[in-house]
Amino acid sequence: MDKKSIIGIVLIGILFFGFTIYSSRQQQKYQEELAAYQAAHPELTQPVVPDSSAVAAASVVESLGAATPDSTRLAREVAVLGDFLAAAKNAAPQEIVVENDVMKVRFSTGGGIVRSVTLKDYTRYGRQGERNEPIEMFVPESAKFDLSFFIKNGLNNVKVNTSEYTFTADPVVRTDTAQIVRMRLPVAEGAALEYRYVVYDEATPSRDYLVDYTVRLVGMAPYMANQSSIGIAWSNTSYRNERGFKNENMYTTVAYRVPGEGSIDDLSMSEGAKEEKISSSVEWIAFKQQFFSSVLIARDDFLYADVAYDTASPDSGLIKAFSATMAVPYTAQTEQYDFSFYFGPNKYAVLKKIDDAQGQSLLLDRLIPMGWGIIGWVSRWLVIPVFDFLRQYIPSFGWIILILAILIKIIVSPLTYKSYISQAKMRIIKPEIDALNAKYPKQDDAMKKQQEMMALYKKAGINPLGGCIPMLIQLPILIAMFRFFPSSIELRGQSLWWAHDLSSYDSILNLPFSIPFYGDHVSLFALLMALSTFGFSYMSYQQTASAQPQMAGMKFMMVYMMPVFMLCWFNDYSSGLCYYYLLFNLLTIAQTFLIRRMVDDGKIHAVMEANANKAKNKKKSKFQLRYEELMRQQEAQSRSGKKGTKRK
Template identity: 25%
Template structure:
């Protein structure tokens, strides 16, 4: 097998694996409503009702498309609600959060992480380092969708959508354990009052949320709440993460949003493609929206409480600005529903949730419980996910020892190369030995090609006889590549953990100010046409040079100019394709290349002594 054929096969395998592991970006189409008449699987829940018991279920539905509508008093139809001015913003500040709750709808209008361990070195879009989790790139008015809205209605009759837009009477208190409690009571809507109670603890990324539905009418609230037999709905989204123009599109949290829903045993991806609404009819434990580094989730804490989920692309009124629409995906909304509720006369139904909003760090997510850490790499294969988690734990351990993530990445790379030394050494040795043996028989092969240039069968037979005479296995080059294929999953696991690690944000190393960003050694006085580069990144150039070095050392016997040209093609392609890759990934890549070059050089010397022993 010729060298260019081996390179071509290797590149095909690499790009195939990259494509399989790459999250699919959804198209920018409108959302669709779920299929009508779908029946969810029901399970008793811990939602309590004064005078009767409610049930929680698992199902799905479209976005809160009715959240801005109100019932027509004459015909029971839904008509568009009148625009209303925003209410008062109640500030909530803990050590980790800076949150603003709007008294109109009792919904969070902004929700920022301010924990110093994540913001001290982080320059956000507003310049203060706060990491905003509610996208502020969509339409900014009282009519926009916000997280933790409610959506439900009676079958073919009254709608309660105005509960997201009426004024609430909100009172702040401090609990005996130091928690901040915000209790918001709505104005009545169609003889129903909604009470939201938020509980914020000083150092916790988990917020308690109790929702009470108080029936003010003289008749029970019917059990069949919706035409599709769904009950009370609570929304997450639209989207998560603020677009930061200082970061590249690749690192933008908006365009890399995924949804997930989990039962006690499995986690399902809820990221739609082609504008479709995905539906998951199951008994769920939690639902989540996440970008590369952060997540927001609604957790069902009871032993038997279950949620349900659907994810959909956001409605037209929340479309992205035109200048962002070309690079950013429409934000998702996930809705969790209960089973149909039945609230007796003057009764109260209570629903308890936990809301997580924070970084996707294993130690923090373990504190949430209920298997919430499973949202990490949830859309990866099972064995690959465990490989990523193991390497993430190793990276954290090396950081605890070195106190620098750049050094931790280098140590992790060295550990991986040591563990992979036996198969790579075998592959390097076999490849080097085969090249030297092929160089010895090259004159014979050239003569055969000239002699039988018009007779393929005769040429092939003569070539095999030469291989047999010299004891050369024609499949040896392929055998030499197989041990190195073992490294591909490890490479992509390292790629993935370094790409999503929250701890690399703002972490410095040598001249690098932020390992989650390109190294940006200095700004260019111009923009390179077509490429759009206006910054000089040194690391991708070093990566390309070290890759060329490893290629030259692994192909010492190649003299054909065409084959030599192939050696330079892939590094140059990688340079252009990955120029704006994060610095942490390049630190790994360059370290790995240097190790490989040294190992290959040593192996070449060993093989040379074996093939050409020194005279006695």
């Protein structure tokens, strides 16, 4: 053994000996402090005699000195939590049922939570495909709402999760317009956490689907540990309510609103799991399904939020498991938090009336996906008002959709007429266009041909985009209807002929197998819509191909592929939407035939010649002269460049 090894062994021995002496002194010091603390708190070493607030604990054991596992556990809980929380931890929960005209709410004293909500006016699809079960907003066993904070216990801080304790409940207080449920979680003598729920019965949907929820910290300040926030964890799992899992899942997500924003955000659609951390303050969070939502509203905003969902399997009877973790600010002066729950339908007339404490809209109506920009404006200011007006006088949704389609066709008819006139003019000048194509067959003359083509259009009074612009203007209306029908709860459960639910697909034949990109059923409305699309596309092609030869190459895509694509796409979509597009196509075909009978190509030709004669005598503007000069210069440069290349 060399000198270095001996020195190393000696040093290790010295360190070990020193650590042993230090540990023994620390242990002695700890025992002295523990003895002093127990002398100051004799209740930790003696059997606890519960008072009236700890009856539940007294019923478990007669003395904490009993040598049983339960008594040992209870003694430990009392030592850590105190008499009151230990009693609440071991008490049996009970349920309280409150209902109004639109919903039944079941509360549980276990955690002081809303355990289940049943909507009375709506039913869901059962496993047998029949709509005979009332809407349950979430699976009762999955319901969780937990407040977490720290309280002081001697030298330690103890974390309290309200979901682990049983509250005590007062009798339900009934007034003319509401029912009030109060629950308390005693923390210490004269200190308690109090929940107050208010279920309204005002025959006003925007109030009756709301449950106001107030959290009061009664005498809690002396017992609260030093902390800047109180945590909130909210989660539940929602049932599958609609006929098609894929379509319902597409509209099911977690949505939220940042205060002051004019729109809302969400996690978007996914067939798996998704999560997001929101570092800014949040006004409300919604567990949103296609037609129903559970919303938690913070009247003074959350500090932040972490939201997530996980998609269930299609055959589970469930749709998604939602979760949200938030926090609210806390100071020693905090006495109360005000929240509200919304458990109800995604109905525009109801959601748009829910305001904040200052009377400003919470924008809960944005939970209904109506589109962005001009598309959303068309939905909110045209489609929905007309739809709601017609519903007041017409009971049949088939007639309502037909009248809506006719009204929209009347509104856009000037654009359709203008588009047809533009196409008619193109047909009339087609011989002259063919002559220009024959005159300039070479690519080198493309610029000159284009110049003469524009001169021809101008002489005939034709805007080359005249046939496209009117159709583009109609596009927002078509997209608005595409967004409106699948998300309109008014269509839910409404039947029309063979379709039993206009909000879902209609099926006249269930296939024993699934066809890729199509599905396992045959939707007759989707099939009829595709056939009408074929008829309209064929007629449009015949009309435009004669005037615009470049359209000939689009025949396969326009006439054949488009209807097939629409059939596969809409087979799982709302039958009400397919019915509307079917009517729209049929009305467009009828309108086109009517315009053809009204419009005389000969008269249009005469007007075009008169305009051309006027254009000859009209002096060209400076812009036109400069444009023509620029075109000549570009053509000259192009030719000189090509000649130079050939010489080289």
